[in-house]
Amino acid sequence: MFYSEVEIGQKAKGRVGIMFTFLGAIKPHSIRRIKIVNMQSYFYLGFIVILLFSASNSHPEFINFITEAEPTNFLDGFSIQELEEQQNTDVQCAQSPEFCPAAIYRSYDGSCNNLKNPTWGASQTPYGRLLPPKYGDGISSAALAKSGNELPWPRSISLLLYPEVKIEDPKFTLAAMQFGQIIAHDMSLIAEPNTATQCCTQDGQPLQANQLPAGCFPILLPEGDPQRQVTNTKCLNFGRTLTTRDLNCPSASGATDQVTIITHFLDLSNVYGSNAQVNQMLREFNRGRLRVAQRNHREWPPQANNVSQSCPFARSTTEACYMAGDVRVNQNPQLAVLQIIFLREHNRLAQILSELNPHWDDETIFQEARKINIAMYQHITYYEWLPIFIGVTNSYNNKIIFESKGGFVNDYNPKVNPATLNEHATSTSRFYHSLIVGFLDLLSKQRQVLGNIRLSDWFNRPTVVESGDNFDQLTRGMITQPESKANQFVDKEVTQHLFRPPGQPFGRDLKAADVARNRDHGLSSYNDYRVLCGLPKAHSFDDFLDTIPKENVEKLTLLYEDPDDVDLTVGSSLEKIVPGTLAGPVNLCIFTEQFYRSRAGDRYFYENGSPNTGAGFTLDQLNEIRKVTMARLLCDNGHNLAKLQPFIFLRISFSNQLTSCDNIPSVNLLHWKEEKLGTSNADHFF
Numbered sequence: 001m002f003y004s005e006v007e008i009g010q011k012a013k014g015r016v017g018i019m020f021t022f023l024g025a026i027k028p029h030s031i032r033r034i035k036i037v038n039m040q041s042y043f044y045l046g047f048i049v050i051l052l053f054s055a056s057n058s059h060p061e062f063i064n065f066i067t068e069a070e071p072t073n074f075l076d077g078f079s080i081q082e083l084e085e086q087q088n089t090d091v092q093c094a095q096s097p098e099f100c101p102a103a104i105y106r107s108y109d110g111s112c113n114n115l116k117n118p119t120w121g122a123s124q125t126p127y128g129r130l131l132p133p134k135y136g137d138g139i140s141s142a143a144l145a146k147s148g149n150e151l152p153w154p155r156s157i158s159l160l161l162y163p164e165v166k167i168e169d170p171k172f173t174l175a176a177m178q179f180g181q182i183i184a185h186d187m188s189l190i191a192e193p194n195t196a197t198q199c200c201t202q203d204g205q206p207l208q209a210n211q212l213p214a215g216c217f218p219i220l221l222p223e224g225d226p227q228r229q230v231t232n233t234k235c236l237n238f239g240r241t242l243t244t245r246d247l248n249c250p251s252a253s254g255a256t257d258q259v260t261i262i263t264h265f266l267d268l269s270n271v272y273g274s275n276a277q278v279n280q281m282l283r284e285f286n287r288g289r290l291r292v293a294q295r296n297h298r299e300w301p302p303q304a305n306n307v308s309q310s311c312p313f314a315r316s317t318t319e320a321c322y323m324a325g326d327v328r329v330n331q332n333p334q335l336a337v338l339q340i341i342f343l344r345e346h347n348r349l350a351q352i353l354s355e356l357n358p359h360w361d362d363e364t365i366f367q368e369a370r371k372i373n374i375a376m377y378q379h380i381t382y383y384e385w386l387p388i389f390i391g392v393t394n395s396y397n398n399k400i401i402f403e404s405k406g407g408f409v410n411d412y413n414p415k416v417n418p419a420t421l422n423e424h425a426t427s428t429s430r431f432y433h434s435l436i437v438g439f440l441d442l443l444s445k446q447r448q449v450l451g452n453i454r455l456s457d458w459f460n461r462p463t464v465v466e467s468g469d470n471f472d473q474l475t476r477g478m479i480t481q482p483e484s485k486a487n488q489f490v491d492k493e494v495t496q497h498l499f500r501p502p503g504q505p506f507g508r509d510l511k512a513a514d515v516a517r518n519r520d521h522g523l524s525s526y527n528d529y530r531v532l533c534g535l536p537k538a539h540s541f542d543d544f545l546d547t548i549p550k551e552n553v554e555k556l557t558l559l560y561e562d563p564d565d566v567d568l569t570v571g572s573s574l575e576k577i578v579p580g581t582l583a584g585p586v587n588l589c590i591f592t593e594q595f596y597r598s599r600a601g602d603r604y605f606y607e608n609g610s611p612n613t614g615a616g617f618t619l620d621q622l623n624e625i626r627k628v629t630m631a632r633l634l635c636d637n638g639h640n641l642a643k644l645q646p647f648i649f650l651r652i653s654f655s656n657q658l659t660s661c662d663n664i665p666s667v668n669l670l671h672w673k674e675e676k677l678g679t680s681n682a683d684h685f686f
C-alpha cells in the first residue's frame with residue numbers, strides 16, 4: 001500500500017511488516033492493520049499507543065471562536081489599519097469554542113471542522129508531528145550532535161550542498177512550482193517573533209552570547225563565504241518560531257511545539273483569511289464580493305495600509321502593495337499573479353451567482369462563491385498538481401485520489417487529524433525551493449521571450465505585475481518556462497539574494513534558513529524518519545547509499561560526525577527521486593501522509609456528500625467542479641491570454657498543445673440556480 005512506488009533497499013525488505021504496522025498507526029482509522037511481527041514491533045506498538053494518546057489530547061482548549069451563524073460586522077470599533085496590524089502581530093493561542101453550531105459553510109479560522117475536536121486544523125494551533133521533537137535540552141533548545149558538539153552551521157551546509165546548477169525540468173513548468181507555493185501558503189505560516197528583533201549587529205556582525213535577544217538563532221557565515229568576502233557580513237538575522245510555551249498555550253508542558261497562525265486546511269485561507277476579523281476586512285459586503293482596487297480597468301487586491309511594513313522595498317507608499325488573506329501575498333511576482341487569479345475568480349463566481357439567484361443576499365452569494373472557489377482549488381490540487389509530485393499510482397494506492405465514477409467519495413474520517421505536519425512544512429515541502437527559477441520570462445501571445453525580470457529585484461514589490469501587459473506576459477512565462485529540476489541545486493536568487501535590499505549585492509539565504517528552521521522546530525533526524533518510513537536505520541554513513549548518491553554521502557561525512565546527526569531537511573533533500581514522482585523515499589512518505597490527512601480529515605472536503613456537513617454539493621454540481629483545470633481559471637481571470645495548453649503544469653508538447661480558451665472545459669454554474677424562473681440575466685455567461 002503505502003510505498004508501492006518506492007524502491008527500498010535490500011535491507012528494508014525484512015522490515016516491511018514493521019513498516020505496515022507503524023503506518024497503520026499513523027492513520028488511526030486503520031489500526032486494524034497492526035500485526036505483531038516480532039519483539040521490536042511491541043516496542044513500536046507501545047510507542048504508537050503513547051503517540052495516539054498524546055495526539056488525541058494534545059489540542060485542548062484553543063481557538064478564538066466566532067459563530068458563523070451570527071455574522072457580525074467586526075469592523076465596528078476597529079480601523080482597517082488596526083485590523084491589518086492584528087493580522088501580523090496578534091499571535092496568541094487559540095481558545096476552544098464552547099460549542100460548534102451546525103454550520104453549513106466552513107469557519108474562517110478552521111474551528112469546528114472536526115466536531116469532537118473543534119480545534120483540529122484551526123489557526124493559531126501547533127503543527128502536527130509524526131515523530132516527537134528532539135531538542136538539545138529535551139524542551140526547546142536547538143539540537144546538538146550526538147557527541148554534544150555543535151551541529152554544522154546551516155550556511156556551511158547551504159554552500160556545500162545547495163549550489164546553483166541550472167538544470168531545467170523536462171516535463172513541468174514554473175506554474176507547478178508556483179502553485180506549490182500557493183498550497184504551502186494555504187497550509188501553514190510560522191508564528192514569528194517580532195521581525196524587528198536584531199540577532200546580529202546593524203553591520204552584520206555576531207552579537208556576544210550575553211547580548212543575544214531571546215528567540216534569536218543567528219545564521220553565521222563561515223570563512224570563505226562569498227557574501228562575507230565581499231561585504232564582511234558574518235551574521236544573518238534569524239528569529240525562532242513562537243511556540244506553545246512562548247504563548248502559554250494550555251498544551252505547553254513538556255517539549256515545546258511550534259504554532260502556525262493560519263488554518264491547516266486547504267481552504268484558500270490565503271484568499272479569505274484565517275479568522276473572521278481578517279475576512280471582514282477583505283469583503284465588500286456587496287453582492288458577495290471581495291474588496292478590490294480598480295486600476296487600468298482591472299481588478300487588483302486592495303492596497304495594504306502599512307506599505308512600509310508589507311512592502312519594505314516599495315519606492316513610495318502609493319506603489320501597489322497588496323492586502324490578502326495571507327501576509328506573504330507580495331513576496332514574489334508570480335505568487336501575486338496566482339493570488340490575483342483566485343481573488344478575481346471569487347468575484348467572477350459571485351457575479352454569476354447573484355445574477356442566477358437575484359433573491360440571494362450578500363452573505364449567501366459570498367459563501368457559495370467561496371465554497372465553489374475552494375472546491376475548484378481542492379480539485380486542481382488533488383487531481384492536477386499532486387500526482388505530479390507524489391506519482392499517479394501512489395496517489396490511487398493511498399486513497400489520495402479516486403477513479404471518477406461520477407459519485408461522492410465520502411472518505412471523511414473524524415479520527416484523522418488534518419493538521420499540517422511540522423515535518424511536511426518545515427522539511428518536505430521546502431525541498432521544492434529547488435524548483436525556483438531566478439529570472440522570470442515575459443512572453444508574447446506567440447510565446448516569444450520579450451524579456452525577463454530578476455526575482456531579487458521584485459521581492460515584496462508586486463507593482464511589477466500591474467505594469468503594461470506584464471500580468472499576461474508573466475502568466476504566459478509561468479506556464480511555458482520550465483521549472484528547475486527537483487534536486488539539491490538551488491538558484492542563487494534565493495540562496496544569495498533572497499530579499500536583497502535595493503542597491504545591495506546580497507540578501508538572505510533560503511536554504512540556510514530551511515536548515516536553521518528544521519533545528520528551531522526540533523525535527524528528529526533523517527535517520528529516525530528513514531525508520532518511520534520503512535527504511536533500515538543507518539549505522540554508518542554508507543548505510544545511506546540505498547537512498548543517497550555516493551558523492552553526497554561523502555559530503556555528509558565532511559559535515560556531520562554521526563549518521564544520527566543528519567538533519568531531516570538535509571538528508572531528504574539529497575535522496576534519489578522515486579521514478580514517476582518529484583520526491584525521494586522519505587519525502588514521498590511524509591508528503592503522501594500529509595495529503596491523506598488533509599483530505600480525509602477535512603469534513604468539508606469537496607468530494608464529500610451532504611451527510612457529513614449538511615452542505616455538500618449535489619452530484620450534478622460536484623461533477624461540474626470536476627471539469628475545472630488551472631488553465632480554465634487563467635483563461636477566465638487573465639486579461640487576454642488567448643491561447644494556452646490544457647494542462648498548464650505540464651510543458652507544451654504534442655499531447656498538450658496550445659489551444660484557444662474556448663476549447664478549455666468550464667464549470668456550468670446553471671447547476672447552482674436555485675429555481676428556474678424563466679430566462680435569467682446570467683444566461684449570457686454560458
Ligand code: HEM
Binds near residue numbers: 180424433510513517
Ligand atoms: C520564489 C519562490 C519562493 C520563495 C522566495 C520562498 C521563500 C520562503 C521563505 C522566505 C520562507 C520562510 C523561511 C523561514 O524563515 O523559515 C519560506 C517558507 C516555506 N516555503 Fe517557500 N518560497 C518559495 C517557494 C516555495 C515553494 C514552491 C514551496 C513548496 C512547493 C514552498 C514551501 C514553503 C513552506 C512549506 C514554507 C514554510 C511555511 C510555514 O510553515 O511557515 N516555498 N519560503
